[in-house]
Structure formats: C-alpha cells, structure tokens
Amino acid sequence: MAADRTILVAGTWDTKNDELAYMADVIRAQGGRVITMDVSVLGDPATPADISKHQVAEAAGSSIAAAIAAGDENTAMQIMAAGSARLAARLHAEGRIHGVIVLGGTMGTDLALDLCSALPLGVPKYVVSTVSFSPMIPPERLPADIQMILWAGGLYGLNAICKASLSQAAGAVLGAARAVEPPRRDRPMIGMTSFGKTVLRYMVSLKPALEARGFEVAVFHATGMGGRAFESLAAEGAFAAVLDLAPQEVGNHLFGSAISAGPDRMTAAGARGLPQIVSIGCYDLVDLVGWHPLPDRFAENPFHAHNRLLSSVVLDAEQRRAMARQIMAKLSGAKAETVFLLPLHGGNEWDRPGGPLQDAAGLAAFVDEIRKCCAPNVSLVELDAHINDPAFSDAALAIVDRWIAGGLLPRA
Template identity: 75%
Template sequence: MSDKTILVVGTYDTKDAELTYLADRVRSQGGEVRTMDVSVLGDPQVPTDYSKHDVAKAGGSSIDKAIESGDENTAMQIMARGAAALTLSLWRDGVFDGVIVLGGTMGTDLALDLCQALPLGVPKYVVSTVSFSPLIPPERLAADIQMILWAGGLYGLNSVCKASLSQAAGAVLGAARAVEAPKWDRPLIGMTSFGKTVLRYMVSLKPALEERGFEVAVFHATGMGGRAFESLAAEGAFAAVMDFAPQELTNHIMGSSISAGPDRMTNAGATGTPQIIAPGCYDLVDVVGWQPLPDRFKDSEVHAHNRLLSSILLGADERREVAMAICERLAGAEGPVTLILPLQGGNEWDRKGAPLHDAEGMAAFVDEVRKACPANVTLLELDAHINDAEFADCALAVFDNWMDEGTVPRP
C-alpha cells in the first residue's frame, strides 16, 4: 500500500520517457503517482491523469488558443497559469503530497509559477537543465523550493541523467513522508536579521515573544531569506513583523544581485500586517565576494565577510537614498508601522571605534529619515545602538502596547 502520492509534471509530448522513469522510481519506493501533461503541440504515449486540455482550461484558456498564438512563450505562459491553478486546486483537495516538475528553460519557467502557487511545507522539487543558474531571479523562487540539475538529460535517457532523476524521485517521496508542515497553531512573528556577529536583538526578543505565546521565525536577510519572508508576508501569514534587517532593499536599489526582489518591504504593508521596522545594516551593500566589485564601488571601503560575501560601506549621499527608499515603501502600508531609529548605529561593525564607524554617514541617514518619514509611520528615535539591550526593550514595548490595544491579538 502506498502512503504518499507524488504529482509528476512535465511536457509529455517530448519528455515522456524521462517523466515515466521518474514516476516508475517513485512507485518502486512504494509511492503513488499522479501525472500532469503541460505540453502544447503533441500528446503523451499513454494518457496522463490531468491532460494538457485540463491544464489550459484551469488557466482560463484552451490548447487551441495556445497554438493559435503562434508564439511558444505565450503558449507556455498559458500552460503555466493553468498548471499553477490546477495544482493548487488538487492540493486543496488532498490529491497529492508532493510535486516534482521536470524541464529545460520552458519547463522551468512553468515550474517556478507552479511551485510559488503552493503553500510553504508542500514538498516541491524541480529537475531542470538550468538549476542554480543566474537565469532564475530570486523573486520567482518559492520559499522552500528544491532543485537539482538535470545533468546530461537534454535529450533521452542515459546513466548520467538517471542519477539526477532517481535522486529527485527519492527526495520528493522522502520529503513527503518526512515533512512536518507548519502547524499555524500559534500566531507567527516574522523577523529579519543577520548572524549574531552583526545583529543580536533576536537573542533576547525570540524567547520574550515565545513567552507571550507567539512563534518566531527569523529570516536570514541575504536575498533568499528575504524572499521567503516576503512570500509569507504576502500570504498574510504573520501576526506582526519585526523587519530589523532591510538591507536587501539597500542591495536592490544599489544594483547588487543579492536581492530579495523589487517588492522587499511592501508585502506586510499591503496585507495590513503590523510592522516594527529598524535599519539594521542599512549602510552596507552586500555583493558576491568572488566577483569583481561593481565600478561604482571601486573606491569604497569593503569588508570581506567570507569568500562568498563582501559588504561595501555606503557614503552619506547613498545613505540618504536608502532612507528615502525605506520611507517610500512604508508610506504605502495599510496597517500600523513603527520605525525605531537607533541613533548610535545599525550593526556591530559601525559602533564608535569599530572599523566601519562613520558618524557623518549616520547623521545623514538620520536626517533624511526625519525628513522623509511618512505621516502613517510612528518614528521613535532611540539614543542607543541596535545591538544594545535598549533597542530590544523598545521593540518589545511597542509590541506589548499593540497587544494591549488589540492591534496584535493575544494568543
């Protein structure tokens, strides 16, 4: 008897052998399979559980319209919308426990939409010829997506690509069996941060919030962490957010590839989620450490965090630009926002006497925040550093006041 069911998705007109191999490997390990065809022109050798016609219809279109478009990109976007909608519907109906999608660039494009449609905790695997490629922007990646390179599998089965396919089949079935999905039995607080060598407030805030009956998820704000944070914020998953490390916004506006996407610092506001904001590491731009520095930062001071990551210290004018960007995003918030401004610094490296201390730059940032802070935001200036106990105490006091007022319901 099978215990878990895996949905296998792909273009069965061109990748029938590979998709069938995937399904056979799942079945060989005791799993059950449902199949979905997302091709346009051809047909599978054996009918799938969900046909290309079912997929196109779920996207509000038809295969005929996809073909009549005469454009493969347009046709595949029709199928991507349908696949995402149909897969979510099947998940809600309890039809499957995990999904695996196989493809090249076309199939991967579709797979990204499909995986984003599914909630956090649903095992979602993509076998792709472009896994881990810079072709894939971070904002299109589901928070818990898993990918494996489809090595040597562009055309036909062979021992090389079977190694990838069989691993993926075992991984998605194993994940479906092992996953402990979010229970949502306690209201969730979303917090952003970096490691304790740079930012430390979570060490005291997390247990304090847990004592109040909340669950706390701390997201590492290095691009993908912020992407996961924003995707959950867009779903309204948080009772409140403590977005204390918005550096990914700095990265984005300064052109770094370490970005969480253009919607960073917007989704909590759009859903009316109460927000406590602070400018942790606002003064740094993270760049890929093993790549040459961007030309605009050739003469800037650089802190090599490790071989993967370097942090560039911003000047006064650039810090003003960051302050305006933060305030512009907070201006659109539908819910309450408090911005805590620690006047003595925003990361451990910028304390007085530390290597990245810049009093003039900090003063410029503070001045611009004061000028640009929108009317819907409560600005609290704090004569302390973000890593001082006073900052965590202040954030907790704001939160407790919101609970007293009913802004954040008590658990």
C-alpha cells in the same frame, strides 16, 4: 512501505515522456502514488496523462487551440503555467497530492516556478531543471521552500548520468512528502529579519521574550533568499506581525547587487495589512558576490571581504540618504500600523564609536534623511541607543505589548 503519499509529476510529456515516466516509476517502486500532468502544447504523450494538456489549458480559461493560434511559444507556455498552477492548488486543497516534481529546460522551469508558487509552505516542491541555480532565475519567483536539482546530461533521452539525477529527485520528493512536518499555525507567528549575532544581537533577547508572550518566532537571514522567503510568507499571511529590523536587502537591490530579495522587498507585510516594526540593521552595508569584480561605482567605498562568497561595501553619506528614501517609499503603502524604530547610535556592531566601520557623518546623513522623508503613515520613534543595546529590544517589546493590549495582535 505503504503507498501513503501522492506526488504530482508534471512536464511536457510530448518531448520528455521517457524521463517523466522514469521518475514516476521510481516513485511507484518506493511505494508512492503518482498523478501525472501534461503541460505540452503541440504533441501528445506516449500514454495519456492523468491530467491532459486540454484540462490544463481549460483551467487557465483558454484552450490548446488558442495556445497554438497565438503563434508564440512564450504566450502558449504562460497559458499552461497558469492552468497547471490552478490545478495543482486545487489538487492540494482536495488532499489529492502531497508533493510535486516538475521537469524541464528553460520553458519547463518557467512554468514550474508558477506551479510551485501556487502551493503553500510545507508542500514539497522539486524542480529538476537544466538551469537549476542559474542567475536567470529571479529570486522573487522562488517559493520559500522550493528545491532544485540540476538535470545533468538529460536534455534528450535517458542515460546513466541523467538517471542518477532523476532518481535522486524522485526519491527526494517522495521522502520529503512522507517526512515533512507542515506548519501547524497553532500559535501566532512573528517574522523577524536579522544577521548573525556577531553583527546584530537583538534576536537573542527578543526571540525568548516574544515566545514567553505566546508567539512563535521565525528569524530570517537577510542575505537575499532569506528576505525572499520572508516576503513570500508575509504575502501568504503566515505572520501576525513582522519585525523587519534588517533592511540591507533593500539596499542590495537599490544598488544593483546580485544578492537581492527582489524589487518587492519590504512591501508584502504592508500590502497584507500586517503591523510591522522596521529598523536599520546593517542599512549602511551592501553585500556583493565575493567572487565578482568590485563594481566601479563602489571603487571609493570602504570594502570588506567577509568570505569567498560574500563581500561588503560601506555606503557613503549620499548613498545612505538614497537608502533612507527607498525604505520610506516602500513603507508608504503599508495598510497597518508601521513603526520605524531609529537607534541614533548605529545599526550594526561594527559601526559603534571606535568600531572598524564607524562613520558618524554617514549615520547623521541617514538619520536626517529619514526625518525629512518619513512617510505620513509611519510612526518614527527615535532611540538614544545602538541597535544592539538592550534599550532597543526593550523598545521593540514595548510596541508589541501595546499592540497586544490594543487588540492589534492576538493574546497568544
């Protein structure tokens, strides 16, 4: 196979020279090319890296001497993180790299998250880490398409166990760089949030209707990481508009669930100046990690075990009022037209009249609070309908059509 793709191999080459060199050799053996980057501070690699630690520090507007003089490893590594991120972005913009793999423990992983976040969607990003999948990694720092592989048994030196992980990772990043189909962006894209069509059905009619208008539609599963990817892409300007119709992750974070898209959920589109339609899909539920004990604060709430990974609690009236205030606080900073589409008959299939999670008083409290705290920059549109009724999708499409006619959205 032709040596057609170049992978950036980054890490602290002073302490992990053997492991990083091993991955570089695997990539080369498969016909790939390698650019090595050293993010060490104190020591030097056995052989010089293509991008030295001094170049990395200089890219951050600093120096290795300054990093050492700081006398603090966290400060020093943040200098190297900033420099490595800038250099990686520059290498990609110049067409010199097609993927990246970073190796590390907690320090290297901290740096890797910044480096990978500097690269756009579609650039393969692999992190081989002793803390892959750890809850210490906040979701808001994960790029939308990052891949993590557990660095098992490799804290100090090569062995048969860690070679299995390192070789898989090296092959994976090269294979991904060869196979990836980067987003073409030849049609304007609309980002939408939802859950499966058992509970929320609007995307079944909205997606083909929007595609018929010339848009590409990406639907994100709002279960923590889906919302994080949605926010990341909105911040990049990947969308022409968003239909953020399932805000449950806002409540998850508000009420302390580990299933969180981070504190910035429902802010990126507004900050970017993207027109948005927001609604109430599953606003009344908070998802919890199914194998964690039920928190005491939810002891009196109705509870449903969705599967072994996921459980849900139904919010009471006052909790729903808090949810309404949180949503409007987030939307208050939006810089483009924002419509809050409020279906007065409910926000998921289970809360219909006679449904297993119906709570008419709770819904009424939420509606009342939305009316009271609706931000001045938000247009409140109330519908005599349920979120899964055709009238809801029709109303959302009417707003999109008005935006197209008025030039707020491009004619695709």
